[in-house]
Amino acid sequence: MLVRAVLAGDPAAFALLVDRHAPACLRFASRMLGNLEDAEDVTQEAFVRAHRALARYDEQMRFRTWVMSILANRCRTALLHRHRRTSRVVIDGAAVDEAVGPETGDAELRDAIERALARLEPPQREAFVLKHVEMLNYDEMSAITGAGVSALKMRVRRACDRLQVLLREDGYE
């Protein structure tokens, strides 16, 4: 197992863990924070913290769930600091174009959903992204967020309802 290999002193094993889980972590963080630059910062922090705490990793849990729980904490902290400075929505235009290609309709829709996501309360955004973007089940979400399953279901439902309203206001019926 990769974690055991890292603990045994194999640096290449940690690189493999990063390669395997970084894309999903960057996706989660960028959906939470609204831009890739901040997402890279918190994801790096999360991996470094995970590396230092690897001896405490419980193999009963999937590594992805464990590192996501660290990452979710880093995102919450980043949002807290950002909230103190100013609220902002940053759309990474180049990344959007690269990700969605030439279909203008998708680019606009992506723009709209990112703006709508940014308007959700962070706990609702977190629950929605974990459920419908990361496609995790509620037990994994509970392990990551520390919230109960019932609360998470409610957050996801409210997030969906709110996002639908916001998309409708943007002309997406």
Add this chain to the structure above:
Amino acid sequence: MSEQREDEELTGPLGRATRLLQDEPSPRAEWREAVLQAAERPAVRPLGWRVRPAVAIAACAACLITGAAITYGVLRDRMGSGARDVVASENGSVRQGQLPVRFAVEAPGAVHVSIVGDFNGWNPVGLPMHRLSDGRTWEVEVGLAPGRYAYAFVVDGRLSRDSSAPESGTDDFGVPNSVVLVGGS
């Protein structure tokens, strides 16, 4: 909400939009390298102070409470704030459930002597003492309910402990206090 609805795949504009959010960004090579280097670096504590907001608030609260406690103690001991419950009978009279306790101090040449303590809120003017005919002894009788009381004399504005009584070991903030034990029935 039904379980089916909870796990239902999103449809309509929200479903389409959510699928766009599922695109995974490709980590930049420089970023990957930075992560691996940072992970290998030994953990060092930052030189500067970094305090979490909750910790800062707790520390401020602790400072305020400590400061208030010290201020309260000093005021109580030096001036008598009346903040503590007064359990002594005023003017030295004895009420039901109280026992008469006579306090005396030798203070030749003093002009004004009073007693302060747990029983009168450390109020320096609450319980004046009376000079006896010998001209040097001051005394007062106070009605006290059974208990333990720290006290001191105020001789012309200066606190003085009762040399004939045990010294209070606590809560004195540097002020010499004595202690009296009043027995129950």
